[in-house]
Structures are given as C-alpha cells and as structure tokens.
Amino acid sequence: MGRELGVNLAFVTRVAGQPVTYQTRSGAGGGQLWIGSGEQAVKVVSLAEDDFASQWALDSAPGVGVPRPTDGRLAKVEQLLLRVYLGDAAVPASGLLFVDAVRIR
Secondary structure, rough: OOOEEEEEEEEEEEOOOOOEEEEEEEOOOOOOEOOOOOOOOOOOOOOHHHHHHHHHOOOOOOOOOOOOOOOOOHHHHOOEEEEEOOOOOOOOOOOOOOOOOOOOO
C-alpha cells in the first residue's frame, strides 16, 4: 500500500449483555503486526492464559494488557475483525492488502 501498516486481530464477545471488543495489543512486543511497504509477514497470537495480557487488550485501551476472559466468553465470540492502522500520519494510501488465512486453535 506504499507505506507501513499495523494489523490487529480483534474479536467481539459479551460481558453482562454488552458487546466487548478485544484486539491484539499495540506497541513493542504486543500482538500487533507491523508490515513494511511491499513486505510479507506472519504473526501468531496466543489465546493462552500465560500470554494473553502481553498480546491482547480492550480496544478502548489498546496498549494495556488484560486478563484472559473467563466464564466461557471465548466460546461465545460473535465477530472476528481484522483492523488495519496507517499510523499517525494523515497521508492517503492506496494499494492492496492480501490476508491469506486467519486460523484459530
């Protein structure tokens, strides 16, 4: 797309009847994937308890890790989202972003 992109995986579940969105955590060492212009990349993001807070956050605070959801909320995911961030610069982008696969295990 002519510039670096930040890619986040997100999922929506419900807490007390309200939708709550978790996304891969932004920042160094988090679950966010940054892809340089013209590059390819693969990212594995864990849902395991031990790694969850280092890789996942609520979308309302993308840099702050949160505990893994309990009470079977992960089994009741309503949506999976792929979010693309263009960074702070307000520069138009045009091009193609191909996503080959998203696997959840």
